Amino acid sequence: MLIGKESTMNKQPVILAFCCHYCAYAAADMAGSMRLQYPSNVRVLRFPCTGKIEENYILAAFEQGVDGVLVAGCLEGGCHFLEGNLRAKKRVARVKQILAEIGVEQERLEMFNLSSAEGPRFAEIVKEMNDRIAPLGPSPLRKSDTHMEKGIANMARQAELAVQGGNR
Amino acid sequence: MIVADRKKIPEIRDMVKDHKRILVVGCGTCVTVCLAGGERETGIIGSALRMSLKLAKRENAVVHECTIERQCEDAFIDVLAQRVADYDAILSLGCGAGVQALAERFPGKAVYPGLNTQFMGILESQGVWAEKCAGCGSCRLGQYFGICPITRCSKRQLNGPCGGSRNGKCEVGENTDCAWQLIYDRAKSLDKVNMLESVAPAQDWSTSNDGGVRKVVREDQCIAGMGPKA
Numbered sequence: 001m002l003i004g005k006e007s008t009m010n011k012q013p014v015i016l017a018f019c020c021h022y023c024a025y026a027a028a029d030m031a032g033s034m035r036l037q038y039p040s041n042v043r044v045l046r047f048p049c050t051g052k053i054e055e056n057y058i059l060a061a062f063e064q065g066v067d068g069v070l071v072a073g074c075l076e077g078g079c080h081f082l083e084g085n086l087r088a089k090k091r092v093a094r095v096k097q098i099l100a101e102i103g104v105e106q107e108r109l110e111m112f113n114l115s116s117a118e119g120p121r122f123a124e125i126v127k128e129m130n131d132r133i134a135p136l137g138p139s140p141l142r143k144s145d146t147h148m149e150k151g152i153a154n155m156a157r158q159a160e161l162a163v164q165g166g167n168r
Numbered sequence: 169m170i171v172a173d174r175k176k177i178p179e180i181r182d183m184v185k186d187h188k189r190i191l192v193v194g195c196g197t198c199v200t201v202c203l204a205g206g207e208r209e210t211g212i213i214g215s216a217l218r219m220s221l222k223l224a225k226r227e228n229a230v231v232h233e234c235t236i237e238r239q240c241e242d243a244f245i246d247v248l249a250q251r252v253a254d255y256d257a258i259l260s261l262g263c264g265a266g267v268q269a270l271a272e273r274f275p276g277k278a279v280y281p282g283l284n285t286q287f288m289g290i291l292e293s294q295g296v297w298a299e300k301c302a303g304c305g306s307c308r309l310g311q312y313f314g315i316c317p318i319t320r321c322s323k324r325q326l327n328g329p330c331g332g333s334r335n336g337k338c339e340v341g342e343n344t345d346c347a348w349q350l351i352y353d354r355a356k357s358l359d360k361v362n363m364l365e366s367v368a369p370a371q372d373w374s375t376s377n378d379g380g381v382r383k384v385v386r387e388d389q390c391i392a393g394m395g396p397k398a
Contacts, residue, residue, distance in 0.1 A: 054208065055208075055212050056208065056211045056212045056215055059212060059215040059216060059219070060215060062219065063215050063218060063219055098177065098212070098216050101176050101177040101178055101216070101220070102177055102216055102219045102220045102223065103220065103223050104219065104223075140222075140223060141219055141222055141223070
């Protein structure tokens, strides 16, 4: 499930990409098949739909100490479950509000929409988030790289279980 | 149901910042239904509070969460008794009644509210709750065809409408229905407009916030020796 380097010893920000199985995840796959270059510090977590992403999933990612989170869902109007991506959009807006209250930069979180055929767009999005988050510096919430890595691995497992549950 | 919404995280953080071990307690009843203090929101507020305390250099603070079925009844609070012993503060995500019930049950613990309790109301549409009852203790809904002028008229007029009613809306805001327009329309649909011609006497406010804390006592339900507190 993890794409990118296992270690965070480098200075690049650690970005979690919460990707919808039906679009962004396939687009990430396509970007890989097309040998497109994009920052390797993004970790892709597959969800059955962005509508499955609860607010506390995103907060949990920040609590683990990741530097940024991007939520990537289908184009508006094109959700496999009709309106999951529209719900995700509202949830992302609410989490941004909570982040602002906590004192974490809202720019560390963003929602994007793309189709499964947009591999190049996925690469662009990752680059855009990387360029946006790198100047902000590392997350002040990170306890240690090991702690964060464990947290990310745990989240990836849970996301994968949700996908498998949905496909049964 | 009782409707509430969450306090801002900085306000919560400032209340609890001097404590080392904080238990965030959700309630599975009204505030779960109005999406303010149920299990999910307890997780969200707990997570946000942990991050906020860390950024406020309170890194050693421990924040844990749990949700009980009902905070406003001692029998349901009992399940917390053992767990609460490990904490020095409780952040209640119940309504005001829940916060006070926890404070009474655990006199040695600091108890703080995580929500602003708003009103008794209903789910008007998905994500929208509206006030419907002021708990005045002397219900007159029968006289007003099921629409409460005390709660829904901005002036609480028992004989309306006033001159501020325009096109069915109240003068306080274009999104506020004129309660008296609603009452009139409903009377018309029930063919009882003539009932509005009589002048309603003043409300008996002695049953409302008058004379201290109100109590409802059912003697037949009281257990001997465990009657109402003095």
